[in-house]
Amino acid sequence: MGKDWNSAMYWRHLLVLSLAINIGMVAKVVLFHGDEKEVLLCPVEPGAEAAHLSRVVSEGSSLELEVASGVGDHGRVVDLDHGDPTMYEMFWKRMDEETTIVIPGWQSISYFSDPANPCWFLEPELAKQAVRIHQVVGNAVTENRYMVVGTGSTQLYQAALYALAPHGEPGPMDVVSVAPFYSSYPLMTDFLKSGLYKWAGDANLYDKDGPYIELVTSPNNPDGEPRTSAVNRSQGVLIHDFAYYWPQYAPITSAADHDLMLFTVSKSTGHAGSRIGWALVKDKEVAMKMTKFIELNTIGVSKDSQLRAAKILKATSDSCKHMSNPKVENFFKFSFNQMTERWAKLRAAVRKSGLFSLPDFTSDWCTYNQQVFQPQPAFAWLKCEGEIDDCQGFLKKHKILTRCGKHFGASLKYVRVNMLDRDPNFNLFVERLSTMSLIE
Numbered sequence: 345m346g347k348d349w350n351s352a353m354y355w356r357h358l359l360v361l362s363l364a365i366n367i368g369m370v371a372k373v374v375l376f377h378g379d380e381k382e383v384l385l386c387p388v389e390p391g392a393e394a395a396h397l398s399r400v401v402s403e404g405s406s407l408e409l410e411v412a413s414g415v416g417d418h419g420r421v422v423d424l425d426h427g428d429p430t431m432y433e434m435f436w437k438r439m440d441e442e443t444t445i446v447i448p449g450w451q452s453i454s455y456f457s458d459p460a461n462p463c464w465f466l467e468p469e470l471a472k473q474a475v476r477i478h479q480v481v482g483n484a485v486t487e488n489r490y491m492v493v494g495t496g497s498t499q500l501y502q503a504a505l506y507a508l509a510p511h512g513e514p515g516p517m518d519v520v521s522v523a524p525f526y527s528s529y530p531l532m533t534d535f536l537k538s539g540l541y542k543w544a545g546d547a548n549l550y551d552k553d554g555p556y557i558e559l560v561t562s563p564n565n566p567d568g569e570p571r572t573s574a575v576n577r578s579q580g581v582l583i584h585d586f587a588y589y590w591p592q593y594a595p596i597t598s599a600a601d602h603d604l605m606l607f608t609v610s611k612s613t614g615h616a617g618s619r620i621g622w623a624l625v626k627d628k629e630v631a632m633k634m635t636k637f638i639e640l641n642t643i644g645v646s647k648d649s650q651l652r653a654a655k656i657l658k659a660t661s662d663s664c665k666h667m668s669n670p671k672v673e674n675f676f677k678f679s680f681n682q683m684t685e686r687w688a689k690l691r692a693a694v695r696k697s698g699l700f701s702l703p704d705f706t707s708d709w710c711t712y713n714q715q716v717f718q719p720q721p722a723f724a725w726l727k728c729e730g731e732i733d734d735c736q737g738f739l740k741k742h743k744i745l746t747r748c749g750k751h752f753g754a755s756l757k758y759v760r761v762n763m764l765d766r767d768p769n770f771n772l773f774v775e776r777l778s779t780m781s782l783i784e
């Protein structure tokens with residue numbers, strides 16, 4: 345009896361194992377085909393920078409994604425889909441000594457940074473350097489504000505939605521932004537299917553009465569336009585995303601002075617990998633609710649990263665005030681010149697090819713640079729003219745990866761192109777773009 349039972353169990357286990365292997369293989373085939381389809385047909389699902397990063401890794405085997413490096417580049421894929429700010433690497437290499445930090449094993453062990461601060465995990469040195477950089481650049485009012493630190497402004501965005509949406513309402517609060525909007529907003533807003541808030545699309549089409557949250561991104565991602573609130577109704581609350589309100593991208597016309605403003609080192613100094621953002625918040629209750637969200641989400645924000653970000657911000661401010669190594673250029677001058685050069689090259693390539701167009705910007709006086717200039721955004725909002733309806737697909741055939749306009753609530757004729765990649769990739773992109781009419 346015992347032997348029969350053992351034998352029956354053995355065959356049962358074998359059957360279950362075989363079923364599991366088969367299901368696994370079927371799932372793999374189905375998922376693989378799904379990915380392939382997504383790559384070919386202007387993917388609609390991903391939008392967050394990181395989501396795109398993981399997609400690129402999975403595509404890597406078939407497309408051989410390597411960084412273009414000069415020699416024999418013609419077959420290389422130029423990946424300008426996500427907004428990775430690696431352009432700044434060359435500046436920071438020269439600032440080795442000024443930006444290196446060493447954290448001994450005994451330091452920064454506690455969860456707490458500043459227990460008396462409503463944001464108890466905010467490192468005082470980061471708070472000090474963030475205020476200082478705003479004073480140096482003149483892009484935001486910092487007086488009478490609470491600062492909340494986040495794991496990137498991505499986490500702060502979610503904390504802000506949690507803090508601003510009224511709790512205990514019968515339905516979720518609408519969240520809107522003028523199209524084209526940052527492709528991650530709809531995804532981040534609806535990811536957890538919150539009962540507090542939900543994505544409601546293009547702010548220009550929003551005609552409902554009642555409370556709503558409007559996201560104002562200025563300069564805007566993807567098109568680089570300066571933005572102000574569009575809906576303008578009494579029951580609205582605003583989140584101002586100032587990831588790109590820095591003088592290498594746009595004229596600083598005044599110190600921004602709004603209820604809730606988001607900033608990040610990702611695009612200001614290019615340290616996206618440190619994952620540090622900060623919010624300047626007028627209302628203490630809102631700042632405390634945002635802090636609560638982050639407490640429950642990640643129990644604070646990495647101290648190591650905060651200390652590194654503080655050091656980088658200090659080096660940036662010092663470079664502007666000529667307080668560091670005299671051989672080191674002002675960071676914003678360096679990055680401004682890089683952006684001017686890149687936009688000039690891109691516009692020349694677009695003119696030469698005759699297949700594309702770019703937005704025209706209005707010049708403005710910059711209180712930081714003390715000159716008039718046109719926005720030179722971190723992304724190019726490129727339009728395929730004429731017969732080309734699927735701009736992303738068209739560029740992909742030329743081994744240039746971009747993000748389809750559809751993710752931003754716009755048409756397939758548009759793509760967003762990262763302008764902050766390393767020199768070899770950017771140069772190869774403009775070279776290919778300028779000769780495209782010849783290839784076609």
Ligand SMILES: Cc1ncc(COP(=O)(O)O)c(C=O)c1O
Nearest residue numbers: 427496497498565587608610621
């Ligand atoms: C408008 C905008 N806001 C926020 C973010 C996210 O920034 P972080 O890296 O600080 O999460 C980005 C990144 O591309 C962005 O473009």
